[in-house]
Amino acid sequence: MDLTIGPNQFFWPAETVRGFYREMAATPATRVVLGELVCSKRLPFWEGEIPGAIEVLQAAGKEVALTTLALITLKRERRLTADLMDMGLPVEVNDLTALHHLPAGQPFWVGPLVNVYNEGTLRWLAKRGAVRVCLPPELPLASVAVLVRAGADLGVAVEVWGHGRLPLAVSGRCYHARLHDRAKDSCQFVCEDDPDGRDVETLDGQPFLAVNGIQTLSQSTASAAHQVEALREAGVSALRLSPQSRGFAETVALYHRRLAGGVAADKLAQAVRPWVPGGALSDGFLTGPAGAAWSGA
Numbered sequence: 001m002d003l004t005i006g007p008n009q010f011f012w013p014a015e016t017v018r019g020f021y022r023e024m025a026a027t028p029a030t031r032v033v034l035g036e037l038v039c040s041k042r043l044p045f046w047e048g049e050i051p052g053a054i055e056v057l058q059a060a061g062k063e064v065a066l067t068t069l070a071l072i073t074l075k076r077e078r079r080l081t082a083d084l085m086d087m088g089l090p091v092e093v094n095d096l097t098a099l100h101h102l103p104a105g106q107p108f109w110v111g112p113l114v115n116v117y118n119e120g121t122l123r124w125l126a127k128r129g130a131v132r133v134c135l136p137p138e139l140p141l142a143s144v145a146v147l148v149r150a151g152a153d154l155g156v157a158v159e160v161w162g163h164g165r166l167p168l169a170v171s172g173r174c175y176h177a178r179l180h181d182r183a184k185d186s187c188q189f190v191c192e193d194d195p196d197g198r199d200v201e202t203l204d205g206q207p208f209l210a211v212n213g214i215q216t217l218s219q220s221t222a223s224a225a226h227q228v229e230a231l232r233e234a235g236v237s238a239l240r241l242s243p244q245s246r247g248f249a250e251t252v253a254l255y256h257r258r259l260a261g262g263v264a265a266d267k268l269a270q271a272v273r274p275w276v277p278g279g280a281l282s283d284g285f286l287t288g289p290a291g292a293a294w295s296g297a
Contacts, residue, residue, distance in 0.1 A: 001232050001239065001259055002030040003252060004134070004159055006111075007037045007067040007092075008243040009167065009212055011192045014046040016245075021053035023249045025060035028256040030238065032057050033092050033111070035067040035084075038170070039213045040077050042189065054089070065090040068098040070113045071170045071214065090132075099128060107131045112240070113167055117143070119150040126154040134240050137161035137222060138285045145234040157237035162255060164242025165197060165210060165277065166218035166291070175211035195245040196277035207278060218291065220280035223272070225265040226295040227286050228258055247275030269296045 005024055012020070024032055034053055036043040050066075057064050066084050069077055072095045082101040084091050093099060094111035102108055110133040116122055122133065133156055135144060144160055151158040176198065177187035191198075197210035197217050210217040224231060224239055231239070239259070241252055251272050257263040263271075269281055284293030 001236055003255055004238045004240045005029045005032045006240045006242045007033045007035055009037055010195055011042045012195055014049050017046045017049045022056055025056045027249050027252040029252050031063035033065045033067050037067050037070050037094060038215050040069055065092045065109055067092045067111060068094050070094045072097050105129055112136050112161060122147055122150050126156050130156055132157045134159040137166045141230055141286045148235040152235060159238040159240050160231055160236050161222055162224045162239025162241050164221060166222050168218060169216040171214050174214050176213050199278060219278055220282035220292055221276035223281045223283055225258060225268045226283060266296055
């Protein structure tokens with residue numbers, strides 16, 4: 001089992017993106033997924049950094065893939081998606097409409113925003129050309145094990161969400177714009193003010209969710225630290241780590257040590273907690289009574 005760094009879900013300045021991927025090149029992660037996942041309006045501000053990021057990551061021996069958007073709705077987004085297919089890199093599909101632009105038989109990856117909940121779906125994707133699938137993060141460990149076995153029979157590597165705020169939903173509306181009384185088309189890119197998403201509380205002040213443009217995220221940061229042995233036994237190919245604005249290179253190194261048996265789950269959780277947005281960890285979707293539950297102390 002190794003590590004995949006997923007696409008950044010948030011809107012960061014171009015110079016921050018540049019420095020981030022230079023740091024990722026020095027981490028022990030095996031592969032990195034690049035590109036804009038959430039909002040195509042953000043892309044022009046930092047897309048110039050993508051070629052340099054690809055170059056520095058590949059020079060460091062990383063396998064690099066490009067993600068599609070999670071919600072493809074506009075003509076220009078369809079053109080952007082079609083252009084991805086000609087980049088000479090694996091494409092990670094996070095919206096199934098992207099398959100329309102993918103030549104039959106061309107291998108591709110599947111991201112966690114595609115609902116791969118059963119063997120039938122996995123079998124259909126494999127027949128279409130999927131070679132790597134990151135499962136949706138809300139699946140329990142028992143379901144993960146079933147899908148990993150099916151993937152092994154189909155020649156599909158199966159990843160599981162290992163660390164990061166969970167991507168729960170996307171919408172046609174922009175929550176960040178609405179919070180600031182702005183229309184989606186004149187949002188003034190206010191999501192840039194929240195580099196790990198904006199926390200949302202219930203009416204009685206309890207932490208609940210986070211929003212990131214059109215995206216809804218978990219308030220806590222999911223961590224598979226306590227399930228590494230069970231996931232390895234199930235045959236999971238990789239843990240997926242989702243970028244965050246603080247301490248991410250150190251977080252990747254700690255998960256690598258965890259996979260190698262060099263650090264215990266509780267120690268890893270203690271070390272990464274100061275860097276996670278909001279400071280809360282969870283793993284309840286894998287083994288707990290609710291998604292926000294946590295196996296650790």
